[in-house]
Amino acid sequence: MLDVAAQTLGLDEIGAHVHSTDDRRDETGEHQRRVLRRWRRDRERLHARTTWDPEQVAAWQLDRIRMLVETAFATSPFYHRLYADAGYESGALVDWSDYAALPAISKQDIVDDFEAFAWRKPLGAEDVYRSRTSGSTGQALTILQDQAASDAGHVFYLRHYEQLLGRPRREEEWVYEIYLAPNRYSSLDGRFPAFTLSQTCPPALAARHIARVGAPLLWAFPSYLLRMSAEAEDLASVGLEAICTHSESSTREERRQVAARFGAPVLDEYSSEELYLIATECRHGRYHVVEDNVRVDVLGGGKHGEIVGTSLINTYMPFIRYRQGDAIELAGDAAGTCACGSRFTALTSFHGRADQLLRRRDGSVVPPDQVMGLYDRTLLTRDARVEEFRIVQDEQAAIDVLVRPPAGDDHPSPAPLSEFLAGLEELIGDRGCPIAAHVVDAMPSVLSHKRRLITSRYEPSRQESR
Numbered sequence: 001m002l003d004v005a006a007q008t009l010g011l012d013e014i015g016a017h018v019h020s021t022d023d024r025r026d027e028t029g030e031h032q033r034r035v036l037r038r039w040r041r042d043r044e045r046l047h048a049r050t051t052w053d054p055e056q057v058a059a060w061q062l063d064r065i066r067m068l069v070e071t072a073f074a075t076s077p078f079y080h081r082l083y084a085d086a087g088y089e090s091g092a093l094v095d096w097s098d099y100a101a102l103p104a105i106s107k108q109d110i111v112d113d114f115e116a117f118a119w120r121k122p123l124g125a126e127d128v129y130r131s132r133t134s135g136s137t138g139q140a141l142t143i144l145q146d147q148a149a150s151d152a153g154h155v156f157y158l159r160h161y162e163q164l165l166g167r168p169r170r171e172e173e174w175v176y177e178i179y180l181a182p183n184r185y186s187s188l189d190g191r192f193p194a195f196t197l198s199q200t201c202p203p204a205l206a207a208r209h210i211a212r213v214g215a216p217l218l219w220a221f222p223s224y225l226l227r228m229s230a231e232a233e234d235l236a237s238v239g240l241e242a243i244c245t246h247s248e249s250s251t252r253e254e255r256r257q258v259a260a261r262f263g264a265p266v267l268d269e270y271s272s273e274e275l276y277l278i279a280t281e282c283r284h285g286r287y288h289v290v291e292d293n294v295r296v297d298v299l300g301g302g303k304h305g306e307i308v309g310t311s312l313i314n315t316y317m318p319f320i321r322y323r324q325g326d327a328i329e330l331a332g333d334a335a336g337t338c339a340c341g342s343r344f345t346a347l348t349s350f351h352g353r354a355d356q357l358l359r360r361r362d363g364s365v366v367p368p369d370q371v372m373g374l375y376d377r378t379l380l381t382r383d384a385r386v387e388e389f390r391i392v393q394d395e396q397a398a399i400d401v402l403v404r405p406p407a408g409d410d411h412p413s414p415a416p417l418s419e420f421l422a423g424l425e426e427l428i429g430d431r432g433c434p435i436a437a438h439v440v441d442a443m444p445s446v447l448s449h450k451r452r453l454i455t456s457r458y459e460p461s462r463q464e465s466r
């Protein structure tokens with residue numbers, strides 16, 4: 001059986017770049033069938049939700065948030081203390097003004113009091129799905145999701161994929177992913193299969209493999225797609241119908257260039273481990289907030305400013321009024337129905353991962369997905385003993401890596417840090433860009449208030465290579 005699968009999928013060619021089985025949680029046939037059952041049952045209703053009018057969305061969200069806040073207040077030591085200190089008492093959340101008055105929380109608040117935040121009684125740690133994120137803050141946080149939240153997140157992606165395709169997805173159609181880790185489910189009992197390739201795979205090889213698998217949909221880092229566009233031939237023959245970019249910022253022009261090479265639309269997604277799918281770009285160029293997954297506001301009200309979001313699906317580890325750190329601008333209420341059919345509100349801009357680019361002295365950009373892959377497997381592992389880090393490139397292109405170990409530790413583990421520095425040196429490939437690591441007790445305040453993980457003050461005099 002395995003040999004047949006290997007031949008069919010061409011694993012002989014790309015095997016070195018396929019992720020090993022995910023050890024975060026067992027993927028069982030029973031779980032797969034449950035998600036499949038949920039998707040089949042909810043699919044039509046999930047699509048219909050996107051056509052709800054704004055009042056209906058807000059009323060639905062408020063009901064859900066009331067339940068979430070009351071449950072958190074009753075069962076979570078973290079939220080109970082936070083809200084009680086702010087004068088909250090059970091039942092006090094009646095309308096949106098009460099919601100807006102609840103304290104907002106940051107990643108630092110969670111890290112500082114993680115035991116209280118993660119404490120749950122009935123479900124043991126072995127029953128939950130865990131993922132680790134740096135987001136783009138450079139601060140590691142473990143996110144715990146029970147299976148219900150994980151399932152809900154998965155069906156939101158299934159809907160998202162159909163929105164990208166602009167048609168129903170047939171059960172045998174693959175989604176092809178290029179990412180740091182495999183998909184939560186490799187298929188749903190053989191239906192809706194997903195294949196994940198590492199970003200370490202040479203792009204031309206990946207293009208050939210996508211064509212071989214025959215996937216209509218590709219989900220990938222924009223920097224990887226740009227490399228693919230530059231290095232692989234005849235991408236139109238790969239046969240993709242839609243491409244989705246994630247995790248890094250890309251410009252519309254970059255996506256347009258990639259789209260022209262593939263002959264398929266390239267649409268962006270804005271998401272995080274904490275809040276999952278936040279906004280997705282539709283085939284008509286609008287970033288619709290996924291309003292049945294997350295409640296999005298601007299901190300302090302208004303349309304433009306820092307995002308504060310509440311996950312409407314993670315009841316096990318609630319993120320309520322969570323300051324993710326990105327700046328957003330919300331579209332006006334009068335937007336009406338989009339040509340794609342959605343009435344979900346839209347973001348007219350978001351800035352999170354912009355400007356996080358390291359450059360070589362010839363002006364070329366160090367591929368951000370490669371940098372991300374590198375710190376993901378070195379600095380962000382538990383063994384690394386790194387609580388927070390920043391990469392700073394100065395005006396002369398020299399790079400400082402600032403590393404903060406956990407409280408009580410003098411130093412991070414040497415091996416992962418050395419591996420990170422060696423990997424970065426290799427990616428930059430220029431001895432004229434010296435790299436130095438500094439262990440700090442606290443991030444310099446000028447950096448700690450910035451969400452940016454990478455800050456570059458280097459502006460090459462020559463034109464960028466891309």
Ligand SMILES: [Zn+2]
Nearest residue numbers: 282286338340
């Ligand atoms: Zn739309």
